[in-house]
Amino acid sequence: MKVVLAGGGTAGHVEPALATADALRRAEPDAQITMLGTERGLETRLVPERGYDLELIPPVPLPRRLTVELVRIPARMRGSVRQAATVLRERQAEVLVGFGGYVALPAYLAARRVGIPIVVHEANARPGLANRIGARFTSHVAVASPGVQLAHGEHVGIPLRRSIALLDRSAQRAEARAFFGLEPDKRTLLVFGGSQGARRLNDTIMAAVDAVLDAGAQILHAVGAGNIDSVTARPGYVPVPYIDRMDLAYAAADLVLCRAGAITCAELAAVGLPAVYVPLPHGNGEQRLNAEPTVSAGGGVLIRDSDLTPDEFIGSVVPLLRDADRLRTMGAAAADLGRRDADDHLVRMMRHAVEQASGSDVNSGDGTDSGGQ
Template sequence: MGRRPLSVVVAGGGTAGHIEPALALADAVRRLRPDARVTALGTERGLENRLVPARGYPLELIPPVPMPRKPNADLLKLPLKVRESVKQTREVLERVGADVVIGFGGYVSLPAYLAARGRVPIVVHEANARAGLANKVGAKFAERVLSATPDSGLAGAQTIGIPLRESITQLDRWALRMQARQHFGLHPHAPTILVFGGSQGARTLNTAFSGAAEALGRAGVGVLHAHGPKNTIAVQQVPGAPAYAAVPYLERMDLAYAAADLVVCRSGAMTVAEVSAVGLPAVFVPLPHGNGEQALNAQPVVAAGGARLVADADLTTQRVIDEVLPLALDAQRLQGMSRATLGSGHREADRVLAQIVLEVAGQ
């Protein structure tokens, strides 16, 4: 008799930082157990509605449970919202015959943990340097607790890095370089800076780099700049200089990484993990809001010598000209940073987490 197909439920909806690790884990599980059924939990408004079906996995929608940051009327409604969401999530777990639930934080993880508690084994993965509330709750009754970095705030967490898709972990930047630069219309040989501020762009990066476009062009440096779909930038193109390619969004991050010698970007957990995995030298500009976790995310790579950290308020056009431009022209320095960046990454995190999931599921 054949064994029953493994049923895995991943909870990581809301933002790409929660969804992408969940999908990378799903892919790794399927590589180890091709017969496994992986179901993703999400909400009707999250990015998972686009990302999950595109990767070929079924998506089950449940009511979100956003945690109010301040005492208000929503806080009084929270118990009712949690109860309804847990009820619907439990129905999903029963319908798919879940053997294990893996949560990555965010709005859908809390109801997933509460619905699975005492019924289905739980695995928690924390991507950020500071654990969120949902994962703090889930860790209290999880079989295994994993984190991307040490000292995440989850007791007993094993540090494994962040699961990343194979198109990133197996990326050969040098082999793809010419194809990548042709794809974006970049100079085939000029030093090239990749600039992006997340899926929506970042005003600070847009202003600083568009203002430095002429100086970068005159120095022989090309730029690939994702400014965000709701933003526009005007740049001064220098005749005969390497192109300054401004695009709203980067659909092919693998080619963007392959095209670049240096990246200037925010330091969300997923971004830091991907940059480290591909060995790309970085200047991280942490988002100035929140609890400071973006600066903490970048610290291991900065400490290893693979990146520099610049505060959002300090990234001006003049700072780009005085600091980023000379770095982009220093090939020897970039090579050393690339080696350091690679040494700080966890390229095997998807496989490690998938093996842990199978162990917890008893398979």
């Protein structure tokens, strides 16, 4: 196949697109894969590192409120759609796969203009505007969790890095704990809040280190590169600026304290790792919604950001660290909800979209495609 994937901007858009590209490459080594992004996004670094072609178009941010920027959007959108359509034509794309964000909406409109089928993947529990529009153009729509309100949505999960999707936590636990300098037999709390760390999580853990150690557990703490000089390692407490090997971090852990980004929630469910989720209190509440399916299934605990104090942590999370039976039960509940095969599922969805388009071309005889409507 000749495929264009529109997944630029944040890691939440780029990583699922790259995982899908990897799955297609495994299935079809000769597939022609192009990533569509913008010069502002993480894709300018991540996509070339993974060996994929990257084409850039101007981003079209959509303001959430009525501002003067709304007047400029139509002209910006037209230019971005033209450039995206040029990429689709030059690459002779047979299907466009969009993952939301600033790149996806112009790409959907361009695919509609060019006449190729569209596949939409929505990672968040609350779909963004781009994917809400894209889903109107196709019946090939994948969503990360059940109950996502998106037309034609099919629950497939989020495409994950292969190192996570294939992770056997039990088999790699000893290697993982040795890698981070942790004790081999102590229950382990993993704490991370994104690449920059999270002040609320960091402050809470620093105030509660003694309580965790007194409970016989240990801590692996990703504090953020800008915060590493403000913390001091000690026996049982291992701070790191960031974690490159999340697969080993997950294998080392028995419980996680983290935010509730869509990829984080999907990865923890896929590997069956219980978590205490502290959603970011910003945006439109999507992080809370991301965590709710796992929490409702019994695979996690939800604490509001404003409620995460040292006293709350010591009173509710430390006892959980001591309860091996409950941690096992929570891990099993998370694993029942997790999906490890979303990448392969999206490849099948692409093929189906292309086959349907080819069939409609033959039957209609006009060489056009309706984009799945």
